[in-house]
Amino acid sequence: CWMQKNMNYQTCNxxxxxxxxxxxxxxxxxxxxxxxxxxxPKGWHIPTDGEWCILTQFIDQTVDCGSDSWSGTNVxxxxxxxxxxxxxxxxxxxxxxxxxxxxxxxxxxxxxSFYSLTLYAYFWSSTENSSTDAWGRNLDYNYEDVNRxxxxxxxxxxxxxxxx
Numbered sequence: 001c002w003m004q005k006n007m008n009y010q011t012c013n014x015x016x017x018x019x020x021x022x023x024x025x026x027x028x029x030x031x032x033x034x035x036x037x038x039x040x041p042k043g044w045h046i047p048t049d050g051e052w053c054i055l056t057q058f059i060d061q062t063v064d065c066g067s068d069s070w071s072g073t074n075v076x077x078x079x080x081x082x083x084x085x086x087x088x089x090x091x092x093x094x095x096x097x098x099x100x101x102x103x104x105x106x107x108x109x110x111x112x113s114f115y116s117l118t119l120y121a122y123f124w125s126s127t128e129n130s131s132t133d134a135w136g137r138n139l140d141y142n143y144e145d146v147n148r149x150x151x152x153x154x155x156x157x158x159x160x161x162x163x164x
Contacts, residue, residue, distance in 0.1 A: 001162070001163040002047075002055065002100065002160055002161070002162050002163075003044070003160050003161045003162075004099065004100070004101055005028060005101070006027060006028025006029070006103060006105060006158040006159060006160060007028050007029060007031070007039050007040070007158070007159040007160070007161060008024050008025070008028045008029050009029065009039045010024075010029065011031075011035060011038075011039060012035065013031060013032045013034070013035040013156075014029040014030065014031045014035055014039070014156070015029060015030045015108050015114075015156050016029060016030075017030065017105060017106050017108075017114050017117050018114050018117070023105075023117065026086065026103070027086070027103050027104070027105035027106075027117070027158070028103070028105055028158050028159070029158075029159075030105060030106075030107060030108045030156030030157055030158060031124070031156060031157065031158075031159055032153060032154055032155065032156055033124055033134045033151075033153035033154075033155075033157075034153065036124040036126075036157070036159045037126055039159055039161075040159070040161035041161070043163060043164050044161035044162065044163055044164060045126065045161065045162055045164060046124055046125065046126040046159055046160075046161065046162070047125055047126065047160070047161075047162040048125055048126050048127045049065075049125045049126075049127035049135040049148075050065075050127070051125075051162055052065075052123075052125050052135075052137050052148075053065035055100075056072065056075050056079075056137070056146050059075050059078050059079065059097075059098050059100075060072045060073055060074060060075035060078065060146075062075075063075055063145075063146060065148070067148055068148055068149065068150055069147060069148070070143060070145045070146065070147045071145055071146065071147075071148070072144075072145040072146050073144070073145070074093070074144045074145070075144075075145060075146045076094075076139045076140065076143055076144045076145050076146050077093045077094045077095055077144045078095055078096065078097045078098045078100075079096070079098050079100040079101075079102045079139060079146070080094045080096060080100075080101075080102045080121070080139055081094070081096060081101045081102060081103055082094045082095065082096050086103050086104060086118060087103075087104050087118060087141045088104070088118040088119050088141040088142075089141070090141070090142060091141050091142075093144055100160075102121045102123075102139050103121060103158075104116070104117065104118050104119055104120055104121045104139070104141060105117065105121060105122070105157075105158045106118070106119065106120060106122070107120070107122045107155055107156055107157050108155060108156030109155060109156075110152055110154040110155060118141065119140070119141050120138055120139065120140055120141070121138060121139040121158060122136060122137075122138045122149075122151075122155075122157040122158060123136055123137045123138065123157060123158050123159065123160055124136050124157050124158075124159055125137065128153075129150045132152060132153060133150050133151060133152055133153060134150070134151060134153050135148060135149075135150055135151075136148070136149055136150075136151050136157060137149075
């Protein structure tokens with residue numbers, strides 16, 4: 001059981017995009033990796049890389065969970081909110097048949113700058129790739145597949161919690 005919305009729990013090392021609280025209301029907060037591991041309520045957790053794999057392959061069996069780039073046939077279309085209210089155009093072909101309703105909250109860089117609101121949804125996994133990097137997932141306004149990036153833990157990304 002996955003939460004249907006991005007986390008919006010205010011804590012240290014969490015930010016609203018452009019430091020604008022209305023962005024938190026819509027897209028949820030952005031968290032660095034260490035903070036992300038602690039924001040889910042009791043009985044929930046940040047999904048592992050493997051749990052992201054299970055979800056995305058359940059939605060689209062062509063997803064390659066070992067790839068560190070874009071894969072799948074149409075998993076992104078099945079996970080994103082329909083329309084261009086929050087996603088930049090074209091965001092076409094989207095069905096949100098999974099009910100995940102991903103929103104493009106963008107990200108916060110290690111320097112404190114914000115990027116890509118309405119363009120990309122970035123999510124943390126709890127799985128480290130190294131002492132400085134962790135795996136995640138992201139969706140794009142113009143792609144139908146899913147990306148499995150390895151990101152610097154100091155970046156600020158959205159979080160979805162998974163029930164224990």
